[in-house]
Amino acid sequence: DQQVKQNSPSLSVQEGRISILNCDYTNSMFDYFLWYKKYPAEGPTFLISISSIKDKNEDGRFTVFLNKSAKHLSLHIVPSQPGDSAVYFCAASDTDKLIFGTGTRLQVFP
């Protein structure tokens, strides 16, 4: 039972354009959401987070949107850069645990 889903396993975007990564969840008790970025053979690094009391959080080129009624969140990266190429995981928590999605591999090409 996958409580956090990233239905797009991969995404390819041209440099300078917007990258939109999507994430859906099923557990309405989740109240905090995070995005992590992961390079091969490395652990994930924290990118940005959002509390369920908000619907948007922005940090530089990264913006996370939360739609609680749809149980959907998205990560926008604009403008996309080649260095953004990595696997992006969304994660959700309601207690002490983080539940991760399956990840989306983003490739930003010149």
Place this chain on the structure above:
Amino acid sequence: GAVVSQHPSRVICKSGTSVKIECRSLDFQATTMFWYRQFPKKSLMLMATSNEGSKATYEQGVEKDKFLINHASLTLSTLTVTSAHPEDSSFYICSAREGIESYNSPLHFGNGTRLTVT
């Protein structure tokens, strides 16, 4: 920033042997550490929550006698894969939460350990 060091980064062992993986928080105290396992093209699956000075809490389906976790100090947690099987081959990642911050604090991750059991 906070750093979590995981060692070794790669290990190859024979079936039936045991392997120990260390996870250290280098510049902060971690009362709670988490162990994840990543299968190819799948999510990071939480295996267990390790609390300093007490027994680890294992997720459903994770064999506690096979995956021994010890969190002896505020900066070190170890995962020992006992009597390793080829099916145990995977990428294991530890993470730590700094101090006693709220559960919403981001986790700091180690770089993972690629275990191959032959």
